[in-house]
Amino acid sequence: MTDRAVRVAGLAALVFVVLILIGALAPGNPPAGDASVDKIRMFMTDHRGAILLATLLGLFATPFAVWFFVTLRELTRGDGISNMAGTSMLAGIIFTGCMALVGGAVFAAPLYLDGFTEGATDDTVRIVYSMQFLVFESTVAGLLLVLGGAFVVIRRTRALPMAAAWVAALGFVLAVVAAFATLSAGSGALGFLGLVGLVLFMVVAGIMMLAGKVKTPVPVA
Numbered sequence: 001m002t003d004r005a006v007r008v009a010g011l012a013a014l015v016f017v018v019l020i021l022i023g024a025l026a027p028g029n030p031p032a033g034d035a036s037v038d039k040i041r042m043f044m045t046d047h048r049g050a051i052l053l054a055t056l057l058g059l060f061a062t063p064f065a066v067w068f069f070v071t072l073r074e075l076t077r078g079d080g081i082s083n084m085a086g087t088s089m090l091a092g093i094i095f096t097g098c099m100a101l102v103g104g105a106v107f108a109a110p111l112y113l114d115g116f117t118e119g120a121t122d123d124t125v126r127i128v129y130s131m132q133f134l135v136f137e138s139t140v141a142g143l144l145l146v147l148g149g150a151f152v153v154i155r156r157t158r159a160l161p162m163a164a165a166w167v168a169a170l171g172f173v174l175a176v177v178a179a180f181a182t183l184s185a186g187s188g189a190l191g192f193l194g195l196v197g198l199v200l201f202m203v204v205a206g207i208m209m210l211a212g213k214v215k216t217p218v219p220v221a
Contacts, residue, residue: 001074003212009071010209013202016064023057024195026050033133033185037122040129045118048111055104062097068202069093069146075160075214076153085152092145096198099142103135130185137191140179143198147171150201159215160208167204171197 027050031039044051073086110117110128117125150168154160174197181190208214 010206012064013068013206019061023054033188055108076157078157085149089149092142096139096142099139107132143175
């Protein structure tokens with residue numbers, strides 16, 4: 001793989017991070033999952049444009065993430081365990097991207113037709129809001145594969161500096177904590193920790209690729 005292709009992948013990681021953070025922060029601080037329906041309805045109505053924009057940005061951001069991890073997969077080909085970890089990592093980002101896009105679509109659905117949310121029943125607003133939380137939190141299953149696989153494959157091949165592997169390990173721990181957001185509506189905010197872990201890893205690994213800190217994979221015991 002050429003140095004240029006590696007640097008393009010590193011840039012793709014950083015573009016993903018910028019787009020996904022803009023999308024995540026644009027609507028502002030959302031109400032907790034157990035907030036009153038009136039508060040949720042007001043938030044969705046007042047931030048309709050930002051929520052729809054976030055959905056659009058997620059659509060553009062996802063291919064950059066997949067491109068980055070496809071490149072990382074190619075850079076870290078090694079022994080059997082490395083290849084299994086790399087394939088798991090790639091499968092994980094595809095699953096994560098799909099679930100994130102579905103979560104964005106669920107959140108934006110009642111806002112797609114202007115004025116629908118204001119006239120929707122309380123039960124409709126509540127179930128849509130709860131559903132988008134649960135769909136987004138389902139991305140944790142993919143993130144565990146992404147970050148766990150990245151840790152194993154970087155540690156075994158040393159294709160990137162070990163610092164990238166330890167950031168992946170930190171992200172894996174954050175994803176484990178994020179999984180507990182599914183236990184109750186009041187703990188829904190924990191789900192954002194999974195995104196934090198992914199973003200941290202992609203920033204670190206992306207900068208390393210841009211800086212040319214890539215080595216020929218050397219499997220280790």
